[in-house]
Amino acid sequence: MSANYLVVDAFSDSVFGGVPVAVFTDAGDISSGQCQHLAEEIMPSDTVFIDSAEASSGCYGFRFFNAQGSCGAGGHTIIAGLAALKHVHGAGAGAKLEQVKIDAGDSSFEAAIDTGEHKYPFLWRQSLSPEFDHFVPDIADLARIIRVNPDDVNTTSYQCFIAACGLPYLIIALKSYEALRAAELNTTAWAESSLPEALVDRILLHVPSTGGLAADFHARLLRRGDAAHADPAIGEAMPAFAAYLCEHEQVPQGTHSLTVMRGELNKRQSFIHLDVEKGESGALSLRTAGDAVVSASGEIVNI
Template identity: 25%
Template sequence: MPASEDLPYVLVDVFTDTPFGGNPLAVFTTAEGLSDGEMQAIARELNLSETTFVFPPPAGQEGHTVRIFTPRAELPFAGHPTIGTALVLHASHGGAHLVLHEKIGPVPVRILAAEGAPRAVLTSPRIPERIADAPPADLLARLLGLGPGEVLGGAVAPACCSAGVPFTFIPVRDRAALARARLDGALWQTALADGPAPHIYVLTMEDWRAGTALCARMFAPAMGIAEDPATGVAAVALAAFLAGLRDLAQGANRFAIRQGEDMGRPSRVELTVDVSGGRIAGVHVGGGAVRIGGGALSRAALARRAG
């Protein structure tokens, strides 16, 4: 692309069917020629939780290369950028099966368009796993500004899980406790920032043993995200957390995640955990997206940026 041309982008809200709900995403559909520093500068300028940049696929392969940036860092894999980018590409190129080549590897995405607005379902390139024990429940309660007993322990205890991006999963007593949670940034810095799972996923369920619906919030100061309204990569890692609480059934186990409600951006994330022989065999995350606008970023302004 000539240096004089502006960079077009599409703005979508992901994991929702309602404008101004879900998680916003900017998709730069023709990013050839951009450097890593330029992509990071653009993501910092737009200040969305993530911004994606689309390139041609690796030589000899099909699909699209996708780079994902938060305002502070590049991510190897993320859910709402994958879902949103896939639906933007589907709108312009069509196709029921896409492959997005992300830093973590190829991510297959199916487009479901039989009824209503299209939805996208990604298959995680990595099986999630528990990676570490979490800090004590009483410390996590103080981290969230909650009282004694509001962070659960025992059979339903916090844990650190990852499918490429590590999260500390913190189960809380009820929906009211989830709504009151406020992250203590100073305590996070000293207790979790340098730990194995610095990103915080707080969740609650009415029935931890058999329920399929849950509510969640996600805080990621390490990514420059105060709170995220919908987090697909955390949903993938959640599969490992849930498998640690109960015996998942053979076949497909489906869960519905509500997130973003306490931010005024309600989101719905669909999680399917495939189980074979008592082990997680695959994880799929799905949802919709709504196009709310677009524009172009000035290449001339980008070239004049400081730093």
């Protein structure tokens, strides 16, 4: 059995930008074990398996895998899947793809593809039910955990705490882009701190965007097991980040639009647009949007 796939550069409007994601668009007959092998074979990032690109009901089954096994939905994988659907259907798909539903097994999402000239043509929506934990180590310990100076941590505009919309993230505000790029995990300091390793295993860093870029924040994800200066996809962290921002008292009720950038200034960059609505009762809803480009196609000749 053979299978065709596309490589999609998610959260980018040009090839070789954003996060590369492999998407199989006719994967209904591919087993979970085969998905695992294909994810290991093709991409260092996540791989998307769409049961079929033809869905008369407008509902598409998505599965997500990485080298470690089945994984949850992330912003970059959903955007990549939507871009692959548009590519397969062609530019003339029109209203057929304007409103679609994604069935990801244990969750489902409303999504859309803008067939016009919108800056962020691919989007998906979700309701957030966040959990927070404000009991975190002091600033000196946090600085040691990410190998920066305590003065690099921004405690004036933002707090540092754990936010979870599914996966938990310790979110730390920094003062400068330079500190964000220099940061790396100090696992020894983490083990010696008051932060249980079993509670959270990933840290999201953020700073106000600089350099005239079309973004409000620059963000970087630190995860156990990654290389010291790795810059993995941050799409999966955006629900937690949106909830984290809304947890601050200075953020009023209403809809807030922002763009988050990932990547070095002179290398692959991702631009993720978020519209988060903070309701009267504290209810949160999030719309994640972005661009994506199909950069390559390929075939696995023997599964």
